[in-house]
Amino acid sequence: MKMICTACKATFEGAQLRCVSCSGPLDVMPLTEGTIRRGDKPGASILERYLDFLPLDRVNTALALGEGNTPLLPSGKLAEVSGIGKLFFKNEAQNPTWSFKDRGTAVGVQYAAAHGYKRIGAVSTGNMAASVAAYGARAGMDTFIFVSDRIDVEKVSPIAIYGPHLFKVAGDYSQLYFETLKIGAENDIFFINSDVPLRVEGSKTIAFEICEQLSFDAPDYVVVPTSAGGNFRGIAKGFMEFHKLGFINKMPHMVCAQAAGCSPIHNAFSQGKSVVERVEHPDTIAHAINNPFPPSGNAVLSILGEYNGVSVSVTDEEMIRAQKMLAEEGLFVQPDSAVTLAATIKLGQDGLMEKDASVVCVLTGSGLKFTKALELHDIKSHNVGIGEVGKYISKQFG
């Protein structure tokens, strides 16, 4: 496997996690040819379908959990509400652990097993932790999950159930990502953290599926909730690769959507900077994208610059409103995922997105992941005795 640094463009052989010269995030060198391997069975792993475009020699199906293969849904009412005529939702909440993270984890675990690793790990208190714990369990590997010691028990339990070695770490949690580069090397633990090259490779498959689902007519905009930057990079890389291979005839504009309470990439991009600065007091309900100093932030900035990208931030209120709008279209997602719709509405209203554009919002995770957000929504109910139900309905709705 050949790697290239997204920052200094140095190249390497083998699965490094960061550039050894400048510590920048690495990309797997894009392949120059390949074919989509269409299968004919329901529920197949997308790793086999896209094997030609992934840094894997083969797929060990015993390690797979049925990742990917998620629907792309054309919007109903929301196309009207948002004013965007061709609006689509890519629903990543139908993955094995109910978030997009499974794609990157699946690729990482395949690679780790093929290269003799018996241990994997991740620094995460949310979707990624659950995903890595699940795939580690599936693979029968020792799995090391590092959460912050301030995490609630409600968030720990759905991770712990998979049986990983669980570490509650006291101190500056944001430092831990960088610590694990060393810890992993010293203890033969293959870390599949937020923006490592193999996780980025997994995220490419979101773009591949969108291309296929739109019959290779690439969308004009793809809106991605952006935290560390790994998923954004992966989706962009997927489109780039299919574009280079001539599968699609244009690159979409990539939209980096962040929460106003923690938007280091949007801050830098809107000020024309090429380097992100740490957000000092991050504060948003969108915990899954609450990364104050994203390790792939600069790499995202350079993709935005190169491909006429857009960045946008939305308030928690806009996000919660969008969460409700999505649910009323049948899609119950995390607040973080709702950022995409809120961003689309904003860009439409500000005239920054054409009304006839085709737009794909990537919904990254299930609403069941963070049910505390439900407390922000009003619940109205009719309270009625069983003997009165028929009469009540005829009167109220007759």
Place this chain on the structure above:
Amino acid sequence: MKMICTACKATFEGAQLRCVSCSGPLDVMPLTEGTIRRGDKPGASILERYLDFLPLDRVNTALALGEGNTPLLPSGKLAEVSGIGKLFFKNEAQNPTWSFKDRGTAVGVQYAAAHGYKRIGAVSTGNMAASVAAYGARAGMDTFIFVSDRIDVEKVSPIAIYGPHLFKVAGDYSQLYFETLKIGAENDIFFINSDVPLRVEGSKTIAFEICEQLSFDAPDYVVVPTSAGGNFRGIAKGFMEFHKLGFINKMPHMVCAQAAGCSPIHNAFSQGKSVVERVEHPDTIAHAINNPFPPSGNAVLSILGEYNGVSVSVTDEEMIRAQKMLAEEGLFVQPDSAVTLAATIKLGQDGLMEKDASVVCVLTGSGLKFTKALELHDIKSHNVGIGEVGKYISKQFG
């Protein structure tokens, strides 16, 4: 659409909900020919794939949410633990609202819309309520959801978010299913309750997918968590139809798995009775299968009788142990779904299931649906300061 009563065998035209002569549950008359329509796009609805075998003339994709298409995973370690060599898990937790209910709801909504209904409904406090609320929202229909007034707010919120008309009903909730037969007719509400014929048709697709995923080599046993009986009937009917059409060369033994605290079907079957009796004091943590007087109970009994079926009940302790075992294989499911593994282990140990049999456990819903069950599992963690992590790991795991 032609219907046949599962009890008195009377036949009808049109979408009745129960038999007008004897009140028995109805089946859609099986089709005598058809072809699987293989698609080549990821994440497609299975309604189009199996259209020939469903009582629909066409599929309106605007009403679909990407239902079905769930993975069938060969077991890893659990094949050894359970002593069953060819053990598979059908993971229904990857549906749009994270349970199998979406298949039946999807078929019901298609039918309702095609026949001019503007209102749908369901009596449910759990998976079915969320599913019907989501599909109703997607279809832009007025959706009537009837929950018990004793339901916790934590269970209501993930239903209410979709924006249905929500009714909290006081009184004997188990009577409400029968009330809605009348309420629906009087108010033009198409109820897609637990065991109505169209929901049963949706559940058939679980069997269809299993057949395809096993390359049309039918499994020896299919284990289904059984509550009202609609899903059990649907899965059995799917296998029967593919068997009749010659797609598979045998009928699997259907296994009806219930919780010991509420096992009316198992009670009747193990005593050789052909009619279920109401369980007076149901008590199990498996809320999703806690139905003391299943409306399709007798229909399930007759399927068990006709096809050499098996029934089994397991305790809450066995269920929770099985939930943990599944999670340690990468599958975090509801306690109700874990009943299948607990039942399989029991049947294997009792010598009632051959060691070389192929067995499919149907995992009906996500573990995130009922996180209170997590409190029954121990959580162990290593507590460590950020400066000590490297040293700690080298020492403990070096």
